[in-house]
Amino acid sequence: MEKLIITVGITGSRITRQQTPYIPILPEEIARSGIEAWRAGASALHIHVRDPETGLGTQNLSIFKEVADRIRDETDAILCLTTSGIPGRNLPVSERLQPLSLQPEMVSFDAGSINMGENVFLNPKEFLDALAKETLARGIKPELEVFEVGMAYTCLKYLERGLLKPPLHFQFVLGTPNGMPATAKSLLHLTEIIPGDSTWSVIGVGQGQFPMAMIAMTMGGHVRVGLEDNIFYSRGVLAKTNAELVERIVRIAREFGREIATPAEARNLLCL
Numbered sequence: 366m367e368k369l370i371i372t373v374g375i376t377g378s379r380i381t382r383q384q385t386p387y388i389p390i391l392p393e394e395i396a397r398s399g400i401e402a403w404r405a406g407a408s409a410l411h412i413h414v415r416d417p418e419t420g421l422g423t424q425n426l427s428i429f430k431e432v433a434d435r436i437r438d439e440t441d442a443i444l445c446l447t448t449s450g451i452p453g454r455n456l457p458v459s460e461r462l463q464p465l466s467l468q469p470e471m472v473s474f475d476a477g478s479i480n481m482g483e484n485v486f487l488n489p490k491e492f493l494d495a496l497a498k499e500t501l502a503r504g505i506k507p508e509l510e511v512f513e514v515g516m517a518y519t520c521l522k523y524l525e526r527g528l529l530k531p532p533l534h535f536q537f538v539l540g541t542p543n544g545m546p547a548t549a550k551s552l553l554h555l556t557e558i559i560p561g562d563s564t565w566s567v568i569g570v571g572q573g574q575f576p577m578a579m580i581a582m583t584m585g586g587h588v589r590v591g592l593e594d595n596i597f598y599s600r601g602v603l604a605k606t607n608a609e610l611v612e613r614i615v616r617i618a619r620e621f622g623r624e625i626a627t628p629a630e631a632r633n634l635l636c637l
């Protein structure tokens with residue numbers, strides 16, 4: 366099997382300090398948490414930033430730059446910056462695309478709209494077209510986030526239209542309230558319909574994180590963990606850092622016989 370690429374969703378845009386005191390909010394906290402996760406064995410860091418005043422997600426370019434600069438100074442991690450915007454707010458396309466100007470190696474591409482709690486996570490055609498074109502123009506690889514099976518087919522349409530370049534890299538997001546459940550059956554179906562030369566990784570949301578990581582590991586896929594997707598280390602026990610979630614995956618992967626990809630090896634596997 367290929368070496369295992371561990372991606373970390375460091376903070377996301379939704380989790381609050383009320384839910385866990387350990388969620389990184391300030392730019393230096395987000396950067397430090399990412400650097401620790403890289404030291405623990407993560408090769409890719411999926412990054413949202415927060416407004417230091419409100420603690421909520423923001424697409425503010427200077428905050429993205431501060432976090433990216435701090436991480437780039439200390440690590441060789443692959444940076445994957447989010448384009449997902451702010452929950453419940455329909456930001457202009459240009460604002461969502463701002464992080465691309467920092468020339469990260471990857472950006473998220475949420476391949477369709479979906480209900481998320483009280484809000485709709487809007488990813489209409491106008492946004493996806495603009496995002497796909499901008500990634501092509503800048504040579505940035507989209508991380509294709511797929512919450513339900515229609516989004517995988519949307520990616521295949523963009524591939525057909527020449528707006529996505531093969532090989533594709535999918536990040537399956539399983540276990541959101543209105544998306545596909547975090548089950549082996551979901552994952553099996555998704556991996557069967559994507560092009561054979563694709564790479565894929567899986568996010569199990571909440572209690573799905575650990576079991577989905579185990580299934581992906583045995584199927585030859587890659588794994589994302591992190592506080593963005595799951596704030597618990599075990600039942601009733603909050604995870605204190607992103608690094609400890611990474612360390613557990615590293616230990617198990619080694620026992621299982623899957624070596625951990627360094628960032629350089631991950632770049633090769635992902636054809637960056």
Ligand code: ZN
Pocket residue numbers: 374377411413447449473593
């Ligand atoms: Zn994210």
